[in-house]
Amino acid sequence: MFTVNDNYLKLPGSYLFSTIGKKVAAFKEANPDKTVISLGIGDVTRPLTSSVIKALHSAVDEMASADTFKGYSPDLGYLFLREAIRDNDYKSRGVDIDVDEIFVSDGAKSDSGNIQEIFGADNKIAVCDPVYPVYVDSNVMSGRAGIYNPETERFSDVIYMPCTKDTNFAPEIPSETPDIIYLCFPNNPTGSTIKKDELQKWVDYANKVGACIIYDAAYEAFITEDDVPHSIYECEGAKTCAIEIRSFSKNAGFTGTRLGFTVVPKELKSKDTSLNPLWARRHGTKFNGAPYIIQAAGAAIYSDEGKAEIKELIGYYQENQKVILDGLKSAGYEVSGGVNAPYIWLKTPDNVKSWDFFDTLLNEANVVGTPGSGFGPSGEGYFRLTAFGTHEATKEAIERIKRL
Numbered sequence: 001m002f003t004v005n006d007n008y009l010k011l012p013g014s015y016l017f018s019t020i021g022k023k024v025a026a027f028k029e030a031n032p033d034k035t036v037i038s039l040g041i042g043d044v045t046r047p048l049t050s051s052v053i054k055a056l057h058s059a060v061d062e063m064a065s066a067d068t069f070k071g072y073s074p075d076l077g078y079l080f081l082r083e084a085i086r087d088n089d090y091k092s093r094g095v096d097i098d099v100d101e102i103f104v105s106d107g108a109k110s111d112s113g114n115i116q117e118i119f120g121a122d123n124k125i126a127v128c129d130p131v132y133p134v135y136v137d138s139n140v141m142s143g144r145a146g147i148y149n150p151e152t153e154r155f156s157d158v159i160y161m162p163c164t165k166d167t168n169f170a171p172e173i174p175s176e177t178p179d180i181i182y183l184c185f186p187n188n189p190t191g192s193t194i195k196k197d198e199l200q201k202w203v204d205y206a207n208k209v210g211a212c213i214i215y216d217a218a219y220e221a222f223i224t225e226d227d228v229p230h231s232i233y234e235c236e237g238a239k240t241c242a243i244e245i246r247s248f249s250k251n252a253g254f255t256g257t258r259l260g261f262t263v264v265p266k267e268l269k270s271k272d273t274s275l276n277p278l279w280a281r282r283h284g285t286k287f288n289g290a291p292y293i294i295q296a297a298g299a300a301i302y303s304d305e306g307k308a309e310i311k312e313l314i315g316y317y318q319e320n321q322k323v324i325l326d327g328l329k330s331a332g333y334e335v336s337g338g339v340n341a342p343y344i345w346l347k348t349p350d351n352v353k354s355w356d357f358f359d360t361l362l363n364e365a366n367v368v369g370t371p372g373s374g375f376g377p378s379g380e381g382y383f384r385l386t387a388f389g390t391h392e393a394t395k396e397a398i399e400r401i402k403r404l
């Protein structure tokens with residue numbers, strides 16, 4: 001008789017977005033005359049930009065002719081895209097990354113979930129609390145997290161780094177030494193970030209204790225402040241201790257189009273073993289490449305026209321960030337995030353529980369957000385709003401919250 005990977009049975013149910021969906025559906029059924037506005041899920045609403053659409057059309061046409069048709073993509077991704085990434089995302093910031101250190105993929109979720117495969121089964125991970133759940137869940141699936149305690153909402157073998165108001169919503173170096181440290185800046189869900197000198201401390205720490213930082217920079221394009229690093233490789237010594245994951249989802253609207261990449265520097269080693277060939281092997285064995293047409297579309301964001309469009313696209317959501325931040329502040333709410341990130345982290349009034357605030361907002365303002373407690377116990381008493389809605393819906397939602 002076959003058996004199952006019983007690590008999967010250790011996962012607590014993922015009720016967050018399904019519970020939200022059920023509550024919203026029930027409310028809509030009972031109140032068909034009400035319009036519900038969602039600032040809940042971190043999905044974009046603006047269409048792909050015109051140079052991306054043009055590149056898609058032309059790549060589709062190439063697929064229609066035997067002369068230009070493309071089959072499997074090269075293992076690491078097309079060189080034209082990896083060169084554009086190297087030049088625009090790294091060289092332009094004074095960072096030297098080789099094209100064979102860049103691995104093109106179908107997005108940051110798969111990469112951030114899969115990357116743990118190249119690490120030893122006994123490695124100990126450290127994560128922020130609250131956290132993007134993929135980092136923990138993928139380690140649970142591979143047996144690295146221990147046992148879940150429903151009372152503490154924590155796994156026995158995971159090091160949690162609380163990110164609270166007291167820590168400025170950033171993690172502190174943990175007392176127990178981890179082997180793998182997941183950092184995500186700008187952060188989902190808190191919208192916080194850290195300055196370059198603070199990130200440098202993490203890099204120095206990781207190099208000192210022999211840990212690897214997995215740096216998720218999916219929201220890098222939303223950074224507005226000069227002293228906030230766009231890449232961990234802006235820090236000295238990061239190439240010997242960090243992997244960086246990026247996405248085309250939030251900067252270019254590729255959530256449904258799917259494209260991302262991971263940088264694994266050749267200098268990153270465990271004793272004498274370099275991680276770059278391990279990830280290359282994993283990529284070659286288990287992944288057959290992002291589609292040519294999508295990689296061609298991704299490269300279009302690095303053209304002059306593409307860059308201008310992306311700036312405008314991000315600017316659109318940044319206007320929403322400001323509407324949410326300013327509106328909530330003027331209504332007396334305690335808010336953070338929203339400056340270098342499309343997420344606004346709101347303290348619930350009177351220490352109301354996150355889910356109770358969710359119900360109040362849904363029932364009385366007909367606005368949907370995400371309870372902070374759904375991202376980890378340190379998120380209790382907080383609430384996440386996203387800036388990915390339309391201008392009209394965002395303004396209307398904030399007016400409704402102000403009237404509460």
Ligand SMILES: Cc1ncc(COP(=O)(O)O)c(C=O)c1O
Nearest residue numbers: 107108109132188218247249260
């Ligand atoms: C921190 C973080 N990383 C990765 C992702 C997923 O990105 P992608 O769409 O490229 O899979 C998300 C999506 O919400 C995210 O918040």
